Amino acid sequence: MQALTRTIKLRWNEVFRPVNSCRKRYRILKGSAGSGKSFNVAQDYIKKLSDERYRGANLLVVRKVDESNRDSTFAELQSAIYRMFGELADKVWRINMNPLSMECRLTGNRIIFRGMKDAAQREKVKSITFKTGKLTWIWCEEATELMPEDVDILDDRLRGVLDNPNLYYQITMTFNPVSATHWLKARYFDKEDPDVFTHHSTFRDNRFIDAEYHRRMERRRIEDPEGYRIYGLGEWGETGGLILTNWVAKEFSTAPEHFDAMALGQDFGFNHPNAILLLGWKDGNVYICDELYLREHDTNEIIPKAAEKFDRRLLMYCDAAEPDRIRTWQQAGWRAVRADKGPGSVKAQIDWLKGRKIFVHPQCVNTIRELQTWKWQKDKDSGAWLDEPVKLGDDAMSALRYGTESWRHGANFSW
Numbered sequence: 395m396q397a398l399t400r401t402i403k404l405r406w407n408e409v410f411r412p413v414n415s416c417r418k419r420y421r422i423l424k425g426s427a428g429s430g431k432s433f434n435v436a437q438d439y440i441k442k443l444s445d446e447r448y449r450g451a452n453l454l455v456v457r458k459v460d461e462s463n464r465d466s467t468f469a470e471l472q473s474a475i476y477r478m479f480g481e482l483a484d485k486v487w488r489i490n491m492n493p494l495s496m497e498c499r500l501t502g503n504r505i506i507f508r509g510m511k512d513a514a515q516r517e518k519v520k521s522i523t524f525k526t527g528k529l530t531w532i533w534c535e536e537a538t539e540l541m542p543e544d545v546d547i548l549d550d551r552l553r554g555v556l557d558n559p560n561l562y563y564q565i566t567m568t569f570n571p572v573s574a575t576h577w578l579k580a581r582y583f584d585k586e587d588p589d590v591f592t593h594h595s596t597f598r599d600n601r602f603i604d605a606e607y608h609r610r611m612e613r614r615r616i617e618d619p620e621g622y623r624i625y626g627l628g629e630w631g632e633t634g635g636l637i638l639t640n641w642v643a644k645e646f647s648t649a650p651e652h653f654d655a656m657a658l659g660q661d662f663g664f665n666h667p668n669a670i671l672l673l674g675w676k677d678g679n680v681y682i683c684d685e686l687y688l689r690e691h692d693t694n695e696i697i698p699k700a701a702e703k704f705d706r707r708l709l710m711y712c713d714a715a716e717p718d719r720i721r722t723w724q725q726a727g728w729r730a731v732r733a734d735k736g737p738g739s740v741k742a743q744i745d746w747l748k749g750r751k752i753f754v755h756p757q758c759v760n761t762i763r764e765l766q767t768w769k770w771q772k773d774k775d776s777g778a779w780l781d782e783p784v785k786l787g788d789d790a791m792s793a794l795r796y797g798t799e800s801w802r803h804g805a806n807f808s809w
């Protein structure tokens with residue numbers, strides 16, 4: 395091991411030192427965006443899993459939506475391997491792309507990746523086994539996306555006597571604290587528990603973040619103070635001024651026969667996310683069934699991804715401000731149409747949405763995050779809530795406004 399470790403020393407942020415030595419069962423890391431949580435956790439796991447002393451440890455990495463592991467947790471762990479071992483990386487770790495997995499050739503320790511978006515995926519988690527050793531560690535990235543039942547299932551997997559005295563069971567969670575009403579707060583932060591270690595970090599604790607990032611955060615502080623609380627300070631988002639509170643996240647069948655009508659809503663974006671929602675209408679209630687939420691993708695890249703998820707026979711209500719993009723979708727065979735964007739339409743759409751019950755499938759993690767944080771603007775002088783929504787983090791919300799338009803106007807069928 396020593397011979398294989400590069401002479402270059404791994405670099406760490408001081409703020410995570412107590413995290414990396416913590417052996418408590420629950421290691422809960424909340425923090426601002428860019429504080430270095432994911433980077434640190436990935437590096438910490440690679441170091442431990444490559445170390446003889448932790449022989450018999452195995453790591454399960456979980457995100458609510460499995461596909462997001464590839465570009466986040468998997469990529470972080472892979473680059474930690476290359477930082478640590480350089481050109482010897484392939485000799486020390488075997489990396490498998492399909493399915494995603496990693497195995498340390500020195501220790502036999504493995505890393506696997508899973509999602510928890512429905513019953514089938516949860517069943518798969520229940521039957522995980524490892525060639526050598528046991529499942530000892532679980533990393534829940536963006537843990538706010540998980541439901542408490544998901545975590546209970548994971549928790550159940552960590553049991554039994556461990557042969558190696560250096561090993562211990564541990565669940566690690568990393569996330570931005572989107573909402574003070576989130577169950578994670580009640581479960582891990584609001585009561586004393588000797589098995590729980592909670593940790594707080596901000597981008598100011600991260601000595602590797604660049605000056606441009608600091609400036610961007612400073613702009614956010616001025617333009618979107620509530621968002622800055624969460625993403626800049628890493629503090630629980632407050633609930634005052636929320637636009638929609640009449641929604642619940644719960645699992646339901648998204649098959650078309652369960653609805654009176656279905657439709658798609660799309661808000662175009664490139665730097666801001668491009669959001670497409672699959673919506674259902676049943677007994678006067680709105681169901682948010684599925685989402686496609688992509689940053690920095692061209693229309694030509696989005697269309698094939700949409701085709702994998704959605705039925706192109708559905709009417710797709712789009713942002714009327716971009717007729718060119720609507721035409722591109724039409725040319726690709728989609729029933730894309732303009733949504734109402736007249737004066738007062740945003741207010742009318744919101745009023746109408748407030749009068750429904752809204753059910754969101756838990757797999758719509760980005761939509762849920764927006765629902766938890768979508769707020770009215772605050773008057774800078776009086777502190778009163780204004781009639782205008784904050785124009786940030788509202789991309790799925792726009793898709794929701796557009797996609798429900800025919801139901802607002804009383805049409806029941808959109809096939």
Ligand SMILES: Nc1ncnc2c1ncn2[C@@H]1O[C@H](COP(=O)(O)OP(=O)(O)O)[C@@H](O)[C@H]1O
Nearest residue numbers: 405406407426427428429430431432433434602
């Ligand atoms: N120990 C480190 N060494 C070098 N760069 C780091 C380190 N920790 C964080 N960074 C840099 O900071 C960025 C943000 O860290 P990240 O872990 O993604 O933040 P968070 O998960 O808290 O949002 C990383 O992409 C990386 O460039």
Ligand SMILES: [Mg+2]
Nearest residue numbers: 431432433568
């Ligand atoms: Mg992160």
